[in-house]
Amino acid sequence: xxxxxxxxxxxxxxxxxxxxxxxxxxxxxxxxxxxxxxxxxxxxxxxxxxxxxxxxxxxxxxxxxxxxxxxxxxxxxxxxxxxxxxxxxxxxxxxxxxxxxxxxxxxxxxxxxxxxxxxxxxxxxxxxxxxxxxxxxxxxxxxxxxxxxxxxxxxxxxxxxxxxxxxxxxxxxxxxxxxxxxxxxxxxxxxxxxxxxxxxxxxxxxxxxxxxxxxxxxxxxxxxxxxxxxxxxxxxxxxxxxxxxxxxxxxxxxxxxxxxxxxxxxxxxxxxxxxxxxxxxxxxxxxxxxxxxxxxxxxxxxxxxxxxxxxxxxxxxxxxxxxxxxxxxxxxxxxxxxxxxxxxxxxxxxxxxxxxxxxxxxxxxxxxxxxxxxxxxxxxxxxxxxxxxxxxxxxxxxxxxxxxxxxxxxxxxxxxxxxxxxxxxxxxxxxxxxxxxxxxxxxxxxxxxxxxxxxxxxxxxxxxxxxxxxxxxxxxxxxxxxxxxxxxxxxxxxxxxxxxxxxxxxxxxxxxxxxxxxxxxxxxxxxxxxxxxxxxxxxxxxxxxxxxxxxxxxxxxxxxxxxxxxxxxxxxxxxxxxxxxxxxxxxxxxxxxxxxxxxxxxxxxxxxxxxxxxxxxxxxxxxxxxxxxxxxxxxxxxxxxxxxxxxxxxxxxxxxxxxxxxxxxxxxxxxxxxxxxxxxxxxxxxxxxxxxxxxxxxxxxxxxxxxxxxxxxxxxxxxxxxxxxxxxxxxxxxxxxxxxxxxxxxxxxxx
Numbered sequence: 002x003x004x005x006x007x008x009x010x011x012x013x014x015x016x017x018x019x020x021x022x023x024x025x026x027x028x029x030x031x032x033x034x035x036x037x038x039x040x041x042x043x044x045x046x047x048x049x050x051x052x053x054x055x056x057x058x059x060x061x062x063x064x065x066x067x068x069x070x071x072x073x074x075x076x077x078x079x080x081x082x083x084x085x086x087x088x089x090x091x092x093x094x095x096x097x098x099x100x101x102x103x104x105x106x107x108x109x110x111x112x113x114x115x116x117x118x119x120x121x122x123x124x125x126x127x128x129x130x131x132x133x134x135x136x137x138x139x140x141x142x143x144x145x146x147x148x149x150x151x152x153x154x155x156x157x158x159x160x161x162x163x164x165x166x167x168x169x170x171x172x173x174x175x176x177x178x179x180x181x182x183x184x185x186x187x188x189x190x191x192x193x194x195x196x197x198x199x200x201x202x203x204x205x206x207x208x209x210x211x212x213x214x215x216x217x218x219x220x221x222x223x224x225x226x227x228x229x230x231x232x233x234x235x236x237x238x239x240x241x242x243x244x245x246x247x248x249x250x251x252x253x254x255x256x257x258x259x260x261x262x263x264x265x266x267x268x269x270x271x272x273x274x275x276x277x278x279x280x281x282x283x284x285x286x287x288x289x290x291x292x293x294x295x296x297x298x299x300x301x302x303x304x305x306x307x308x309x310x311x312x313x314x315x316x317x318x319x320x321x322x323x324x325x326x327x328x329x330x331x332x333x334x335x336x337x338x339x340x341x342x343x344x345x346x347x348x349x350x351x352x353x354x355x356x357x358x359x360x361x362x363x364x365x366x367x368x369x370x371x372x373x374x375x376x377x378x379x380x381x382x383x384x385x386x387x388x389x390x391x392x393x394x395x396x397x398x399x400x401x402x403x404x405x406x407x408x409x410x411x412x413x414x415x416x417x418x419x420x421x422x423x424x425x426x427x428x429x430x431x432x433x434x435x436x437x438x439x440x441x442x443x444x445x446x447x448x449x450x451x452x453x454x455x456x457x458x459x460x461x462x463x464x465x466x467x468x469x470x471x472x473x474x475x476x477x478x479x480x481x482x483x484x485x486x487x488x489x490x491x492x493x494x495x496x497x498x499x500x501x502x503x504x505x506x507x508x509x510x511x512x513x514x515x516x517x518x519x520x521x522x523x524x525x526x527x528x529x530x531x532x533x534x535x536x537x538x539x540x541x542x543x544x545x546x547x548x549x550x551x552x553x554x555x556x557x558x559x560x561x562x563x564x565x566x567x568x569x570x571x572x573x574x575x576x577x578x579x580x581x582x583x584x585x586x587x588x589x590x591x592x593x594x595x596x597x598x599x600x601x602x603x604x605x606x607x608x609x610x611x612x613x614x615x616x617x618x619x620x621x622x623x624x625x626x627x628x629x630x631x632x633x634x635x636x637x638x639x640x641x642x643x644x645x646x647x648x649x650x651x652x653x654x655x656x657x658x659x660x661x662x663x664x665x666x667x668x669x670x671x672x673x674x675x676x677x678x679x680x681x682x683x684x685x686x687x688x689x690x691x692x693x694x695x696x697x698x699x700x701x702x703x704x705x706x707x708x709x710x711x712x713x714x715x716x717x718x719x720x721x722x723x724x725x726x727x728x729x730x731x732x733x734x735x736x737x738x739x740x741x742x743x744x745x746x747x748x749x750x751x752x
Contacts, residue, residue, distance in 0.1 A: 117182030224734025245316030288325035352432025369402035410704030438694035554608030
């Protein structure tokens with residue numbers, strides 16, 4: 002009975018949802034949607050129940066609570082001591098752990114928890130979400146109240162024993178986690194911040210500074226809590242991307258419409274998307290027309306009109322009409338899935354600055370630790386001051402040895418910038434390329450398809466005998482069977498004008514020169530100047546006009562017979578509307594060396610270069626010549642970025658210091674070959690990318706210098722005795738928090 006009731010309730014809900022479909026769907030489809038109940042939908046159950054894992058396989062876990070790379074190193078070191086773990090890699094930037102083990106999920110989660118962190122297994126469709134544990138702040142608040150009560154009590158004449166007892170409880174609340182983590186860190190031969198802070202707090206209690214010890218752990222707990230929450234925000238900069246594509250889709254199966262999880266949908270299946278819904282999978286429209294908002298993929302805010310035969314992408318929004326879509330890619334292969342994968346990979350890669358800072362910190366911490374021990378032991382041994390005095394200063398130095406602010410100065414900024422770029426339709430494949438983009442002094446652009454549309458268009462029509470309409474009719478008849486881009490541009494132009502073709506036969510292609518066909522028992526030709534010169538057709542009257550067109554970078558197609566020239570049609574590859582504005586913005590941002598590379602002749606190259614307003618151009622280039630042009634710019638001392646389509650320009654993209662591909666949303670090759678991919682097929686996002694990279698470099702430098710200066714000030718204040726232990730902790734955790742907040746600004750950067 003309960004099952005029937007459930008089915009009835011869900012059927013009503015389904016009916017209400019289906020009624021939102023537009024009436025332009027076929028009547029039988031709407032009727033079937035209304036009839037479909039949830040009882041026909043396969044339910045996913047018991048997904049979260051941990052199961053034994055097979056051996057020799059790698060898995061991913063989400064790690065919560067890490068606030069610097071030393072945390073990641075401690076987890077790695079601890080897990081590597083376990084016999085059933087074959088490989089482990091923990092990435093601080095993304096908060097993920099890749100591990101190969103033969104044990105159960107619960108065992109790995111338990112081992113991670115031993116060292117003070119939380120772990121959860123990442124399934125294929127699980128997004129990286131924040132840990133929503135509301136009790137995280139409770140211990141910090143409680144211990145803060147206890148410390149305040151103990152301090153007030155000591156001022157009010159309350160027994161020092163009672164105050165010490167209150168401080169001890171506060172230390173126990175805040176110190177349990179770091180001391181436990183420190184134990185396992187030492188056991189696995191790691192020297193992380195938990196070890197340093199634990200020694201400092203226990204040492205303070207050992208010399209009777211219970212207030213100092215309790216305050217150290219309390220401030221450390223506050224800092225960790227705030228740092229973790231802030232860093233999680235940057236780690237989840239990709240969260241919006243992951244939530245773009247819906248998890249289910251309406252699938253047409255015969256005469257039925259069934260709702261299925263996207264993982265169960267195959268290539269060739271037909272899905273139905275109603276107005277206002279997100280498109281669940283990449284595919285081709287087979288019924289309907291609509292405007293699709295592609296901003297989530299390309300960063301373009303203007304919806305694109307789509308009709309039968311057009312490609313649509315998962316995660317984009319169907320704004321108006323209902324669509325029937327034939328699936329062309331399964332969920333793992335969709336464009337949005339590839340974007341997510343590439344962004345995650347990019348966030349895991351270390352930038353050169355980050356690698357240097359990590360190496361520096363790995364030397365800095367043990368050196369300062371040894372120095373702290375030396376300060377504790379040697380001055381009192383030679384009679385210079387008391388043991389208690391130098392022991393306290395040694396503890397301060399241990400706290401200062403924590404390199405947290407310095408270590409996170411780079412990765413948080415890199416992750417924030419990559420997340421910002423991804424949301425704006427730009428894929429940056431790692432911190433290395435982000436840093437390189439900020440150092441670029443010259444950008445070389447491929448002409449065709451990058452600065453220009455890559456699609457020739459008719460610009461001029463000149464009839465010498467008869468009307469323009471008659472000339473276009475002959476041209477249409479000659480060119481309509483040709484696949485050449487120039488021929489197609491003439492055909493499209495004539496069709497748009499409503500011109501009708503004539504009856505022609507005996508079509509023939511004249512290699513490198515043009516085409517011919519017999520129309521009304523006479524042979525007509527369409528071709529270049531060379532073709533008509535070889536047929537001895539007089540061109541004296543039109544030579545000057547042809548020369549003017551060619552000087553403007555246009556290709557001239559002549560129409561006529563062996564005896565007479567009827568007219569000419571000029572075709573040109575037009576410059577993109579946004580190319581000029583994009584180049585202007587690049588120059589305004591300080592990048593003054595813009596270069597165009599093309600295989601076109603000098604006249605055409607000069608004309609396009611003037612229209613696009615580039616500084617220099619290289620014409621008549623073969624693919625290998627473009628490589629030489631890039632090398633020439635590099636020899637001149639420039640850091641060069643090359644912008645192309647990612648396929649024909651592969652050698653030049655590889656030679657340049659930075660390869661940037663356009664139109665990644667439609668080209669898998671572009672997404673694989675270039676260092677940076679502009680998902681939209683235009684240059685509008687390039688100025689934003691360059692400004693973002695420069696801003697990132699600026700923030701990284703600010704973070705590093707701020708971290709170093711704070712450490713130096715703390716070190717200087719130790720020896721005159723002006724630095725207290727709690728102030729040392731505050732300088733460390735406070736500096737780390739300021740560095741994180743400074744880096745997070747990149748998430749909102751608009752350029």
